[in-house]
C-alpha cells in the first residue's frame with residue numbers, strides 16, 4: 503500500500519502555524535514511507551474562504567519547503583484539489599446516502615430550529631437535532647424537494663449504537679451515538695459540510711492515513727459512520743497534539759503569533775521553524791545531545807509512535823534560540839543571500855528602498871553571523887555602515903567609564919593615530935590602539951568602548967576593528983572627530 507496523506511486547510515485568514523505543524527508531520531510520514539503528500543483546499547465555507555488566503559497557504563508551504571506532490575496549483579490524478587470545484591462529487595455521494603437510507607432531507611426552518619434549541623436549553627437537554635424529519639416518507643421528501651422547498655441533508659444516526667474510533671496514538675476511543683447529532687452533510691445551498699466533503703475526498707483521493715490536529719477527534723466518529731454508510735474502509739486516524747499557549751489553551755492569535763507570514767517577516771529561517779515544530783510533536787531520543795535537526799535527520803528519527811501526547815507549549819524564546827543556531831550553521835554566503843532576499847521580500851519599506859548590494863552584505867555577514875538571531879536584526883546590527891553620521895548620546899559614552907575631559911582626549915588621540923592611514927588594518931591598528939591606551943593611562947576596554955560608541959553610536963556591536971575596516975579609514979576618522987567635537991561641546995556635568 504502506498505502511503506497517501508494530506509493537509510486540508512480551510513483558506514480563511516492568514517496561513518496558520520498549525521497548518522505547518524500538521525503539514526510537517528504529514529510530509530515526514532509520506533517521505534519516510536515513500537508515499538505522497540497532498541494539499542487539498544477545503545473552501546466549502548463560501549463566506550469565509552478567500553483566494554488570497556489560499557495563495558498565502560501555498561506560498562507558506564513553499565517557503566517552508568513542504569513540497570506537496572498534488573495540489574490545486576500543480577494538479578494531480580485526483581484533482582481538482584479545491585473543494586469548491588468538486589461539488590458534483592458531493593452531490594452524487596449525498597444522493598447515494600439518501601438512496602441507502604443512511605441520510606435524509608430535513609426541511610425544518612431556521613425559526614423551528616431556533617425554537618428547538620431554546621427549548622432544549624431551557625430543559626437543560628444537550629443540543630442537537632430532534633429528528634422531526636427523520637420519519638418523513640420517501641415520497642413526501644421527494645415531493646417537497648421537487649416542489650422547491652429548501653432542505654438540508656442530514657446523516658441518520660442510530661442513537662442506540664456506539665462507534666469506536668481507532669487512533670494510532672490514543673488507542674480505541676468510544677463514542678456513544680447519543681452524543682452524535684444527526685449531522686448536516688449538505689447545506690441548503692447544496693454545498694457540503696466539512697464532514698461529507700472531507701470523507702468523500704479522502705476516499706476519492708486515496709488517503710491512507712489521516713494525520714490531523716486533536717481538535718478533530720470529536721468529528722471522527724461521524725466520519726467513521728460515513729465510511730461505514732458508504733461501505734468504504736476507513737483510513738488510519740492519528741490525531742496530533744494541539745499546539746498550546748503558555749496557559750495550555752489552544753494556540754491563539756491573542757497569545758501567540760499564529761500567522762506563518764509573521765514568522766517569515768520576522769526573519770525566521772524555514773529550517774529553524776521546521777526544526778521547532780518537529781520538536782513540538784516529538785522528542786529526540788535520550789542521549790541525542792542536540793536539538794538541532796535538519797529534514798534528513800528528522801525523517802530518520804520520526805514515526806507515528808514517536809509523537810508525544812503532552813500538549814506542546816509554543817515557546818518563542820526557544821524558536822529564537824533555534825533560529826540563531828540555524829543562522830550560525832548556514833554558510834556565510836548563503837546567509838548573505840537569505841538576508842538580501844529577506845530585505846527584498848519582507849524588509850521594512852525604508853530598508854527595501856536602500857537595500858545593500860549582495861557583495862557588501864557578504865562582507866558584513868562574517869561580523870554578525872555569530873550574533874544574529876533573526877534576519878530582521880540586520881538593520882539593528884549594521885545600520886551604522888549606511889548612515890552618513892551616527893546619533894551620539896551621552897548615555898552611550900558613559901559606558902566608557904572615563905571622566906569627560908579624558909573621553910574627548912582619548913577619542914581625538916585615536917583619530918590622530920588612525921588619520922595617517924589610508925585604510926584600517928585590524929592586525930596592525932588594534933595593537934596600536936592598545937598601546938595608545940597604555941600611553942594615555944586608560945583601560946584598554948574603556949578606550950575601545952569610547953571608540954565603539956564614536957563609530958557606531960552603540961555600546962554593543964560586531965567586532966569593532968573589522969567594522970571600521972569595512973567602513974573605511976576616512977569615514978572612521980571623520981566619525982571620531984565628530985565624536986570628539988560632540989564630547990567637547992557637551993556639558994561635562996552631564997557626561
Ligand code: GLU
Pocket residue numbers: 509510511512544696700713714715718
Ligand atoms: N478543513 C479542516 C481544517 O481546516 C481539515 C481537518 C482535517 O484534516 O480533516 O483543518
